[in-house]
Every structure is written in C-alpha cells, then in structure tokens.
Amino acid sequence: MLSKNKIKLITSLSQKKFRDETGFFVAEGTKLVLDLITVFPCSLLVATLGWLKENEFSNADEVVEADENDIRKISNQKSPQGVLAVFKKPEYSWSQEDLFHKLSLALDEVQDPGNLGTIIRIADWFGISDIFCSENSADVYNPKTVQATMGALARVHIHTVNLVKFLEECQSNIPVYGTFMDGENIYEKELSKTGIIVMGNEGNGISTEIEKLVTERLLIPNFPAGQDTSESLNVGVATALVCAEFRRRM
Amino acid sequence: MLSKNKIKLITSLSQKKFRDETGFFVAEGTKLVLDLITVFPCSLLVATLGWLKENEFSNADEVVEADENDIRKISNQKSPQGVLAVFKKPEYSWSQEDLFHKLSLALDEVQDPGNLGTIIRIADWFGISDIFCSENSADVYNPKTVQATMGALARVHIHTVNLVKFLEECQSNIPVYGTFMDGENIYEKELSKTGIIVMGNEGNGISTEIEKLVTERLLIPNFPAGQDTSESLNVGVATALVCAEFRRRM
Numbered sequence: 001m002l003s004k005n006k007i008k009l010i011t012s013l014s015q016k017k018f019r020d021e022t023g024f025f026v027a028e029g030t031k032l033v034l035d036l037i038t039v040f041p042c043s044l045l046v047a048t049l050g051w052l053k054e055n056e057f058s059n060a061d062e063v064v065e066a067d068e069n070d071i072r073k074i075s076n077q078k079s080p081q082g083v084l085a086v087f088k089k090p091e092y093s094w095s096q097e098d099l100f101h102k103l104s105l106a107l108d109e110v111q112d113p114g115n116l117g118t119i120i121r122i123a124d125w126f127g128i129s130d131i132f133c134s135e136n137s138a139d140v141y142n143p144k145t146v147q148a149t150m151g152a153l154a155r156v157h158i159h160t161v162n163l164v165k166f167l168e169e170c171q172s173n174i175p176v177y178g179t180f181m182d183g184e185n186i187y188e189k190e191l192s193k194t195g196i197i198v199m200g201n202e203g204n205g206i207s208t209e210i211e212k213l214v215t216e217r218l219l220i221p222n223f224p225a226g227q228d229t230s231e232s233l234n235v236g237v238a239t240a241l242v243c244a245e246f247r248r249r250m
Numbered sequence: 251m252l253s254k255n256k257i258k259l260i261t262s263l264s265q266k267k268f269r270d271e272t273g274f275f276v277a278e279g280t281k282l283v284l285d286l287i288t289v290f291p292c293s294l295l296v297a298t299l300g301w302l303k304e305n306e307f308s309n310a311d312e313v314v315e316a317d318e319n320d321i322r323k324i325s326n327q328k329s330p331q332g333v334l335a336v337f338k339k340p341e342y343s344w345s346q347e348d349l350f351h352k353l354s355l356a357l358d359e360v361q362d363p364g365n366l367g368t369i370i371r372i373a374d375w376f377g378i379s380d381i382f383c384s385e386n387s388a389d390v391y392n393p394k395t396v397q398a399t400m401g402a403l404a405r406v407h408i409h410t411v412n413l414v415k416f417l418e419e420c421q422s423n424i425p426v427y428g429t430f431m432d433g434e435n436i437y438e439k440e441l442s443k444t445g446i447i448v449m450g451n452e453g454n455g456i457s458t459e460i461e462k463l464v465t466e467r468l469l470i471p472n473f474p475a476g477q478d479t480s481e482s483l484n485v486g487v488a489t490a491l492v493c494a495e496f497r498r499r500m
Contacts, residue, residue, distance in 0.1 A: 118484055118487065121483070121484065122483070122487060125472045125473070125483055126472065126473045127472070127473040127474055127477055187498050220494075221497075222375045222376065222377070223375070223376045223377040223497040223500070224377050227377055233371070233372070233375055233490070234368055234371065234486070236484070236486070236487060237368065237372060237486060237487060237490040240483070240487040240490055240491055241490055241491065241494050244470075244491050244494070247471075247473040248437050250473070
C-alpha cells in the first residue's frame with residue numbers, strides 16, 4: 001500500500017527544487033530501474049505484484065507493492081511499466097590527471113532534458129565516461145533526462161561545473177574542441193586521442209565566453225558542401241557525429 | 251477573427267484521420283511556415299497582427315488575423331510563435347531511373363513522430379532527397395513530425411510505399427543497406443555511391459521480412475569494441491552516423 005506521504009515525495013521529485021533538497025531522483029521502467037539499482041542506492045522501489053514476481057533485484061531499502069492505479073498516480077510516463085524507484089543522486093569526483101588522458105564531453109547550456117539524456121546515451125556508446133555540464137544546463141535528474149538515458153546514467157559520470165573555470169584549466173593541457181560554421185572540416189583535421197569536446201545550446205550554439213576557450217574549431221560538413229539545407233543539426237545528432245569521428249580514428 | 255469552423259478544422263488536423271480526409275496538414279512558427287510556404291500550397295495562414303507586419307510572404311489563399319489567445323486555442327505548441335498555417339499535402343512521384351543513381355533512405359516502421367522529423371532533417375543535411383516509408387510508419391504530417399523537421403520537409407520528398415515490394419524492385423539494381431549487431435563494421439566496409447539505407451523500428455529494429463531484402467549488412471561499432479554499453483543508439487542518431495559515413499567517402 002502506497003502511503004500519501006510516499007505519493008507526495010515521489011511526485012515532488014519531478015521538480016528540481018525537491019530533488020536538490022532531498023538528494024533523490026526517480027526512474028521508471030524495468031530496464032532502467034534494473035540498470036540503476038546495481039549502481040545507485042535505492043531508497044524505495046514501488047512495483048506491481050506481477051513485476052515483483054518476475055524480476056530479481058537486491059539493494060532496495062524499502063519495497064512497496066502497489067496496484068497499477070497507484071503507479072499511474074506517481075508515474076511520469078504515458079504507459080507506466082509497473083515499476084518506479086527512488087534513487088540517491090550520486091556524487092562523483094574527478095581528477096585532472098585522469099581527465100588529461102582521455103576524451104570527455106562538456107555541455108554549454110544544453111537545455112532540453114531529452115537532448116541531455118540522448119547525449120548521455122551517446123557518450124556511453126562511444127566509451128566516454130565523463131560529461132561536464134555548465135551550471136545552466138538542464139538537470140540530469142529531470143525524469144525526462146533519466147528516461148532518455150535508457151540506463152546509460154548508470155555508467156556515465158555527470159559533473160556540474162563552472163564551465164569557464166573548468167575549460168581554463170583544461171586548455172593549457174589538452175585540446176578543447178567545439179563545432180562552428182566556420183570551423184575546419186572534421187574529416188580532414190587531425191584529432192587528438194585526449195581532449196574535451198564542447199557542445200553548445202540548442203538555439204545559440206556555444207556561448208561567446210566559452211568559444212574563447214575552444215582551441216580547435218571543427219565543422220561538421222553537410223552534403224553537397226555549401227548546398228542550401230537545414231541550418232543545423234540537432235545537438236544530440238551533432239554530438240554523435242563528432243564522437244564517432246574521434247573514435248573511428250582510434 | 252477566427253471562426254468556429256476554422257478552429258474546428260485546424261484542431262481536427264492533429265488527427266491523422268482528418269488529415270487523410272481533407273489532404274491538409276498544419277505547421278507552426280516563423281521559420282517553418284516561411285520555409286514551407288514557398289513549396290506547398292497554403293490554404294490558410296493564421297497570425298497575429300505583429301507577425302503579419304514583420305513578415306513577408308505570398309501564396310496564401312486566405313490570411314486571418316488572430317490574437318494570441320485564439321492562436322493558443324489552435325496551437326500544438328507550448329509557446330505558440332504567433333503564426334500557424336494549413337498546407338495541402340504534396341504528392342510526389344519518383345522514378346526508378348532516378349532512384350538507381352543516388353542514395354536514398356527507407357524507414358521500416360519508425361514509430362515516433364519526433365524521430366521521423368529528426369530523420370527528415372538529417373536527410374536534408376546530407377543531401378538525401380527521398381525517404382521511402384513503410385505503410386505502418388509514423389505519419390509524416392503529424393504536427394510533431396512537421397515541427398521536428400525544422401523546415402526540411404520543404405526539401406526532402408517523403409513517399410509511403412509497400413516497403414517489401416519497393417525493396418524487391420531495388421535490390422536487383424542497387425545495394426540495400428541495413429544495420430545489424432552482426433553486420434560488418436561500416437568504417438571498414440566498401441560503400442557504394444548509390445543505394446537504399448534501411449533504418450528500422452525503435453524497439454525491434456529491421457523486421458524479419460525486410461531483413462531478407464537487405465543485401466549489405468552494416469554494423470555501427472561502439473567503443474571500445476565489445477564493451478558493455480547502451481544496447482543501441484536512437485534511430486535518429488544511427489541514421490545520422492550511417493549517412494555521415496556514406497557522405498564522408500564521397
């Protein structure tokens with residue numbers, strides 16, 4: 001039986017304010033919950049009897065059985081899948097020493113929660129273990145972002161940083177890449193095995209302040225070059241194309 | 251002044267049934283409407299006085315001024331941009347002769363309207379002028395798809411076809427490509443300048459029936475190869491990676 005207090009806690013977590021206050025976030029669906037429960041402390045798991053019988057898991061502080069109607073009340077999904085869990089937000093540390101020996105992503109005010117989730121999934125696919133988000137980026141623990149990661153959130157570490165300060169420290173040690181309309185064709189340019197790839201805001205691209213800290217300007221060419229076309233690619237698609245080219249060379 | 255009949259017509263067009271019956275579809279926002287109005291017959295344009303003063307266009311059969319409240323009533327957007335237009339769905343023809351000399355996309359039951367829109371935008375970016383959709387794919391004229399194309403719908407021709415019959419005719423003339431977990435690494439495989447690239451359903455990939463008609467099996471490799479990772483890429487992201495690699499070689 002799902003108490004009123006628990007319903008209140010869970011629904012409040014769709015707001016950033018309450019996620020920040022409590023340190024908790026919500027994930028839904030079998031694959032996502034089972035991926036995350038192996039990595040993040042789970043304070044509460046709510047599921048139907050059917051789900052509990054079919055799935056094995058450990059590490060949940062509290063398990064509450066609920067019927068489908070109750071789950072519908074607390075779900076952010078159109079078609080709830082019979083399971084929802086409350087996790088503790090992780091706190092990750094990172095070291096410059098480690099960072100300077102690999103490829104990482106930095107996001108300059110990516111605003112759409114779905115895009116952020118897609119980018120986390122792409123990072124996972126391409127073996128990028130760390131993403132550094134500016135303080136004005138979408139919140140990683142927004143339910144839409146969490147769902148869009150499809151479980152990649154269990155493997156990719158997301159850090160919220162002062163991006164200007166962060167890139168200032170990076171740029172004297174490793175290349176800082178960004179994509180611009182006047183950059184060099186990524187397919188013709190030498191690419192390093194280490195570095196930071198900066199992706200910008202959906203509407204405005206990389207901000208002027210961050211642009212100054214980019215040391216290598218890339219262009220994703222359209223086809224045929226110079227043809228009138230869509231003005232830009234979606235930020236998730238652009239991230240995938242850039243990551244794929246770095247990894248193809250390795 | 252927006253009449254009740256017009257409000258009824260416009261709101262009905264969010265349903266496929268009424269789009270099919272009337273042959274009309276709706277697009278919103280300055281860039282999208284101005285991109286489409288140069289290409290598709292516009293039967294009705296609804297805009298605020300402010301928008302009408304600021305923007306130039308021709309070719310609209312009827313223009314109705316409306317206030318923001320009225321536009322909110324007919325809009326599918328969270329933040330309506332002051333303009334919405336009703337267009338006639340185009341009817342495109344295509345010839346095998348033309349098709350056998352270029353690269354095209356085929357979609358096997360892509361279900362999410364946003365993904366379909368993203369794929370149309372990607373096709374535009376990579377100079378792919380034709381997309382062939384199976385009859386059970388999402389409807390191109392769904393408002394979410396139209397909006398997600400960001401205007402690319404004005405340049406890319408979408409055809410709904412019996413995909414089995416279509417690919418049967420293609421495969422004896424040009425390569426039919428598809429991506430599979432057991433395909434050959436796309437970065438190591440020879441790629442033709444002409445052909446059909448088949449992308450599959452979000453959950454199930456390419457169907458068994460269509461798989462039989464694929465002549466070239468590709469793999470988009472993750473990194474490091476064989477590492478435990480997200481199980482798959484979003485279909486829009488996968489489409490972009492495949493198209494980019496074909497175009498990089500050209």
